[in-house]
Amino acid sequence: MQTIIFLGSNKSGSSRDAIRAASEMGYFTVLLTDRRKWMKQREEFPDVHQLVVMNRLSDREEIHVQLSKINNQGKQVKAFVSFIDPYVSLAAEISRELGLQEVSVAALFNMEDKTRFRDVLKNNPVTPHFSVCHLNQDENELFDQHIKKLPVIVKSPVSNGSKDVMRVNSREEFSMAACYFKNQLGPSQLLIEEFVTGPQYLIEVLVHQSKTTIVAIIEQEISSMHRFIITGYHMPAALNEYARGRLTESIEQIMEDIGLTHGTCHLEMRWTEGEWKLIEINPRISGSVINQMILESTGISLVKETLKLYLGEEPDLTPLKNEYVSAEFITVETQGRLVKVTGKNKAKRMDGVKRVYVKPRKGSVLNPPLSMGDRYAYVLASSSDPLEAKEIAKKAAEQIKFYIEPL
Template identity: 50%
Template sequence: MQTIVFIGSNKSGTSREALSISTTMGYYTVLLTNRREFIKQEKEFPEVHQMVYVENLMDKEKIFSIINNLEEDRKQICAVISFIDPFVSFAARISKKLGLFQMSTDALEIIEEKTRFREHLKTLPVSPKFTIFQREKSIQQFVEENQRQLPLILKSPISNGSKDVLLVETYSELKEGLDYLNKKFPSIPVLIEEYLIGTQYLIEVIVKEGQISIVAVIEQEVLNGDRFIINGYCYPAVVENETLEELQIAVESIIQALELENGTCHLEMRLIEGKWKLIEINPRMSGGAMNRIIQEGTGINLIKETLKLYLGQDPYLEATKRTHVYAKFLTVSSRGRLIKVTGKTKALNYDGVKEVYVKPRKGAILTKPYSLGDRYAYVIASADTPEQAKEIALIASKEIKFYLEPF
């Protein structure tokens, strides 16, 4: 039986949706997970034919042992895939060892770690100013030498989903931020970048045999605060044709510099005084509701086309429709235990609303947002204009209310 093996998954979002799409495509779907609760909740994963607990998903010998067992059970391994950091390049290397379709493993590995891709791309015009704080340096001395560069962005090189990305604007914030990241990641350097103010865009890219396809350009709206939490997505981004052409050139320069011949990635870029600057790049398609946003706007099922790429097939990336889509994500302002959520059905009944999703269950502990994982619901709406789509999503989202018990 033709089989796809997935290394890691979240409970919802792109990585979870990929499991369902794999099964819909007719593949025997195997999930290797390091989350014990998933094994206990196995019945809640009806799309998964076989789930295996693996304490360390980077344990190559264990992964190959499981794959050997599957092959002995007459399962034909067609792809080994991960939509989860930091397993993307690891899964690609497993695929390579098995003689499956060869992804650009070296490029994916560079993209997975922020200091690596910054160093690799530092000569490109899209690269912002940055420096790397090595742990053996004196924090006090570094702060004194760099305080004139404030405001700055501090990042853990292995962070994702806006976790451990800090905006520091003062001397004391810079010192506290370095102290915080040093204590949390004692063996890892800190990436420090100039703070660029401008509209941020997300760009979804698929590359097959060196052919670069920009599937979607989406404007992101960032929640005010010292953490960079995206709470709104607008597809397609409203950008002048000339600016889009410059974006295409910038993206191609990045992909070519990384030597990404086969693979997917999403980039976050800001338009600064008419010039594109690279904020982030990740070696996979974006998580959350991204597949639904793109599918509502274009008809393209990007997860399905990504799976086809990993299977060695040609992705079909021609849009079958053109619609404006807005996704509104919801957060809470204080910590508490969830008593109930109301308004989901009301929100879904608004004309133009395509999906309403509420993530947490009763009893879950909710907090104000520190990462993208702290967004607890979303509303996706579509309409003939971007203004209409946004208005529908915003009005409908106001129906959703979280009732919390202080915790």
């Protein structure tokens, strides 16, 4: 029985889309997870043919114990993959140990830590000014040593989804941020970066045998310039020929410098003063709605083509259509316990709406957005006109209301 094993997954989004894609491709799917409550929700995972609960997904010894059990069941493992942080490079290493398709393990490993990829790309012109400091120093000493110009961005080296990423505008704000990170991270490292202005874009990239393909360029709408919560995505992004050409050059140089010759990644970049600056890079497709968005816009299932790359097959990245697609996310303004959600069906019935997703269940505690995980619903809409796609998504999102009671 030909099998694909997934190391971790979210309940929805691109990582779950990948499991569904594997099942549709005819593979037996095994999910290794540390979320024990999913066993009680087993009926919600029909695409997961075998669900294995582990204590720690990073435990290599436990992984190999489970692999031995799976082999003894007569299953033929064809790929061992992960689509979530921080297990992408670990899954790639296990894949190599199993004699499966090799991907660029070192490049994936460097992308999983922001200080590592900044150091690797420090001489690349896309890299903004940055500094790495240690949180065992006094806040005022850190400020004097590492900050020459405000504002700056401070972040945890292993943050994702805009979690633990802050804009700092003054010495006082830096002191508060440093105290926060000391409490959160302990005596570890902190990354300080130049604040870069300009519109921001998400770029999805697949590299197959050293050939780099930009699969999608998606414009991002950022609702908060302090925590950088992205509440809108629009594809394809409207870029002029010069900016697009410079982007292609920049991406190819980044892939060469970081050593990604076989694998996937997504980047967040800003177009500022006629040049591209790299904000983030991660060794996987972006999560949440992004795979669905690319599918609606181009007909390409990026998670499926990524699986083919990991299976040793040649991905097919030929667009089958060209639709304008927008996604609008919904957050709440106050903390409270969810009583009910209304408007979902009304939003679904609107012309052009492709998908409506509401994440929290009744009784969940909702919070104002401090990270991308605090986005509680989205609407995906498409049209042959870019402005109409945006308008449909925004109007449909306005139909969805969260009723919460204060804690």
